[in-house]
Amino acid sequence: MTFRLRIMTAILVVTLSGLSVFFFFTYYVATDLVESNYAKSLTESMQLRMEQIDGDMRNVYQKTVSLSVQPELIGVVDAYLKEYGQNAEGALKVSDYLRSQNDSPDLIDALFLYLSETDQIICSQEYRDIIEGVDSSQYIWTAKEGIGIKPLVSSDTGGDEMNTIYLYAKPVYSAEGEQVGTIAVSISERTMYYKLLDAGNLSEEYFLLDGEGYICSARQSPGADNHVSGLIDIPWDEYRTEVVISRDNGEKSICAMVKSSFTGFTLLGISEHAALVADLKQTQWLFTLMLFVMIILEVVFANKIADMLNKPLKRLIDAMKRVGRGDFAARTEADQGDEFFQLNSQFNGMVTQIDELISQVVDEQNHARQSELRALQYQIKPHFMYNTLNSIKYMAIIQGNERVGKQLSAFIELLEASLNKESDFSTLDFDLQLVKDYVSLQKYRYMGCFSMEYNISDEAKNCYVPRFLLQPLVENSILHGMDTKRNDNLIKIKANVSGGMLHIEVDDNGKGMTDEQKQKVLHQEADTKRQFNGIGVFNTRERLRLFYGQNMSFELQTELNKGTKYLIQFLADTELEEGI
């Protein structure tokens, strides 16, 4: 997976996760809020309904109590039983009286008076003013000492339709204190429902439950044994509101229960959850649509952002590839301040350093190769000459030319010494012997136009010096300093030890050097193609520097037509640490 793809994936995953969580969280919080607010509102509304039910029940209860102790009622009963002889006219009088006591016809359905002596119920309703032969199992209230503050839920006391009613009943006593009957006041279930329980919409429904959980009022008039447990599966006898899931269809509903301590009734409100969150569902679709739009936008933006982030990395990778191919001129650019700038700077610096190191290595390798070639060349030339000269020397001796033989012998010794690679050091005495051999050869060449002068202390003779220390200097004086037109050319070599240092002077009275020649001799390497070369002097100086470092000095004093003097000093050492 490329870096760019990773960035895109990361952006998409993080953003989409965040958006999804946000949308879902918002939806659920909104749902929860709506449910909570609705539950609160539903509960408050049901509390109000319950308070109104309680109020109506209280009014009916108080009306019943008030009637039961009303002296007028006793008078009406007495009159019916005694004056009218329990005839129909008397019953109508009682019915009229009861009807006259109904001061809340919109609430009170009917008033009933049960007379125990005649076993009759006289009703305030004209169409069924009297019920004879009362069955106490059907009219429970007649057989009781009244009903307390909790109303009796019963079927209607008569008529064709067996409707549910709520009824209060109280015993009626005569002036003598004997119970003559029972007065009852009823409220029709339908009256109560349409007055207080009709929600007005199909998604919400209220049920009034009696103290045992039987439905005693609902949209559909409740039948017998209609227990609430057949409707919902929650504890109905508690004051609570909760979300329940239907056993039948799995749909959610909000159920609220409000209980009355007065009547013992429980008001159950059931509201369809789907209707409640219908608007939220639309919002959920809108959220989903927004999510898809956001995904598309997110892909575009993520692509752009990934490109932007990947660009400096790509430049860096390109530069690395170029460097890998050997293009050390490759460099990268980045905006200042960020991590990529630091990375690029480090990379550029590293490439520059590598480039310099490689150049240095290449130079060193060139130098090494050149040195090796030169060394090999030096090695071959003397051997070739040595072998040839040995042959010539023996020919000269055979042919009787002793002088030539001696010259060749000196030259061969010189060559032998130069070819001896066993050690880089020799004593000064040995080195002077090489100089003398060399001078012997050169005197033959220059017909003795120069002379040598040696002033060497014994202590200096025993000091170890780098091999061929003096020969190059003497050679330089002979070849470039000596004036062949003169016979008084003198080369003086002095050496002594002072203060732990070996002091050597090689002085000639020759032509001397110009400044240019002096600089070439001191600093330039040999130019083998030219006659004049300072390789000997340069090599001597360089070798001393390499061997002794800061503990040596090499000075060249020269004056045109006056001569040249080499002043050398370094640590005097008579013990050879490295064998000759």
Added chain:
Amino acid sequence: MKERFAGRYFCCGSLLLVLLLVCGGCARGTLFEEKETWNIGVVLKTMDSEHWQGIRSGMENTAKQHGVNLTLFYPGNEWAEEEQKVMIRDLLDADIDALIVAPCNSTNTGWFVDLAAEKEIQLFTADTRSLDRDIPYIGIDNLEAGRLAAQYLDLKLPDHSKVAVIAGGSKQAQTVDRISSFQKEIESLRGLSYEDVTIIKEISGFADALHASKDLINADVKGVFCASAVMGLGAAASAKEMNSDLCIITIDTQDDAIKAVQSGDIDGLITQSGYEVGQAAVETVVNCLEGGARDNVYIGCELLTRDNIGKYLN
């Protein structure tokens, strides 16, 4: 490395799942629940005046604030002793923790005291105390009210002026207390014997008081203490009708009586806030049910006149 990344993805995924489950969980379960609370029954004497309506309002509002259930009944009038008996009996049969009664007959409370004790229901009286049993009482000190009325009439009336009391049912404690303290105080202030103070009892409403006051004015009575605001207003109406300077002092802090004081129709009004009585009654009962003391609670009363009623209302 891959395992580490897998672990991170697993953690992030788990967190997301938990969040979604928590969010999902928010939308289910119980949304509202009310704990079991106290059930208090109340039987008042009547609801025929602002005073009693104030008591009911004070009780209902305080019950809501404390989250207790209140079942309140009252008979048709304050003489309906039998009616009240039925209500008290029914409430004592119901599932209540305490009962507050304003008895129509303060001299016959023993039966329901015993019944309440049998059913372990705590019993209290409000507005009207019991005369035959020791039941905690919440209301004003009616003895103090009688004294305030006597002191005010003594202050306002010339020497040897006739004074009278128009009071309610003679079986009601506040009538007994107010009359006795009034008589005692007027005797100590003016040297009038009990017989010198005209007492008219069993007056319950405006009309009764109006007719009684006319008789008193005709009898040259100069000052009258009416035992309720409704009676005071009846007396004021008769005084106005007969153009009399009858000095009227009454009791109950209700709006029409306050206006009558402001207009000068009633000279003095002893404060008795029905709302405060109702409020204090429920608070006291709740406090007792939760382990507090079961003592009498007296609500302060003061005398309002035309001079200080503005300050009182402010």
